[in-house]
Amino acid sequence: MTHADAAAALSVWVALESPTNHPAGVNGMMDLVAGEVAGLPIAVERIAGRDGLGDMVLLRAGRANGQPGVALMSHLDTVHPVGTSAKELPVRVEGDRLYGPGVYDMKGGAWLALQAFKAVAKAGTAKRPMAFLFTPDEEIGSPTSRGLIEEIGRGSAAVLVTEPARAGGRIVTARKGVGRFDVRLEGRPAHAGSRHADGRSAIREAAHQILAVEAMTDYARGITTSVALMGGGTAANVIPQHAWFSVDCRVTTLADGTMMENRILSLKAHDPDVAIRVTGGMNRPPYEKSPAVAALFELARGVAAEVGFDLQDCPMTGGGSDGNFTAALGVPTLDGLGIDGDGAHTLQEYGLISSIAPRQGLIKGLLETI
CATH class of the missing domain: 3.30.70.360 (Alpha-Beta Plaits)
Incomplete structure (x- = not known):
């Protein structure tokens, strides 16, 4: 897929506005996910939303060999109110930047990770069972999804969270x-x-x-x-x-x-x-860089080197994510694996189109290696 094709496909996701308090938009995003995997060797489970929030979608694929799996986690809710893309932050491409509400935090990461998940599922190259959970409420603290996040985490050898990369493509290995x-x-x-x-x-x-x-x-x-x-x-x-x-x-x-x-x-x-x-x-809870997290990061560095880039992590960041929940359970967790860019939660939010392919390659490699 060319850079232009990736930007066009991701733009469809970004154009469908899905603030947390707009379950129709969030469920529209869940529809897009389910539609992308139709006909593939991927099981789809849809969990109805509650408390006025949107649904969750859980994808499963890979080897059913009884081993602990590898889990991907993405949220599809955003913070920008409906109408933002029609006024203050239109979806558009300017050079290497794709602008739009939620493109950086975190539809870009969710989209590229789904492409990696689909590729591994079709090829049958995963060593472990794979799960991919899409949630509707991370931006308000994950009140309806935390239980399932932790349940999936407990059964996983590793958790990969597709929150946006930090400056220069750094990933997150610790959060407050x-x-x-x-x-x-x-x-x-x-x-x-x-x-x-x-x-x-x-x-x-x-x-x-x-x-x-x-x-x-x-x-x-x-x-x-x-x-x-x-x-x-x-x-x-x-x-x-x-x-x-x-x-x-x-x-x-x-x-x-x-x-x-x-x-x-x-x-x-x-x-x-x-x-x-x-x-x-x-x-x-805090997400600390345990020895197990550090070991998983070193594995990811090796995968990134094969893809063709030098992967670095950043110091403990102040923002929280669903990775906090799984890391606190002692499950090796990597975060910030999503698109590179800047401007989360602002009217200057953008993702770097050139970062999509290498980040997608990193996640694909991790799914095949862990």
Whole structure:
């Protein structure tokens, strides 16, 4: 397949917008996957979506020899709202760049990995059973797909995740763990003019708590905490009864994840007359570069050298993925195997067309080698 043919085929996927909260679009993507493998020696299982989210599709192929398999994981949900491709980010080719919503994160990786999976399934060259799971909800923390991701991971000798490559085509062998928390505060309303002293401001309490949470960041230890969403109050002349904010927490180790979860869930009100309620927890465990992950990476380097390029990995990245779940189970996991490019979650998102063929060759080689 030429570069132009690959870009044209991938453009069809990118043009079908599939934000997580648009199950019709996500299910349209699942239809495309199922359609691509029709008539091939690939079993297709479709798992109906729930909680207002899209379906999952699980492909199986390769040798049914009782050995642990090799699993591919891709999500087909994106973050850009429907209409983005008609306005701010049209699907287009400019030189080596294919622009469009979700092309880098991560339809490019999902598409090229499916081509590799199809080729190995048709040739019958896999040493192990192969599975390929397409999910609908990674961008919101994988609430409906995590159980199946972990189930497949437990039965696998290795997991390959097609999140986008990092700068220069580097792959990911370690990610921080991710925690999400919601903090709700209830004070006492009062007229801001005539009864000011009677009020207990939930927003003032939120300010104290936000500063305390942000102060938990410890760069030397790899711990970050941030508050990016907040709200509260009812009117300009009312001492606010209610306020809320969300917390994002990133950690590098399981122990720090437990420590930070306990610390945030144990927040105490600065003002005893304001009630505070904290919910949430660590959503994705850390993905550490274990000896098994390092060994799998070295195997991948050898495969890449045969394809014709020098594969490198990057330092632990702050973003989480479904690879966090499988790596935390002790399953050797490689991530960032998708398309090279830049601009994830922005209106300048693009994938490098020239990276498709070598990345596809890498995944094909891994499926045949592991």
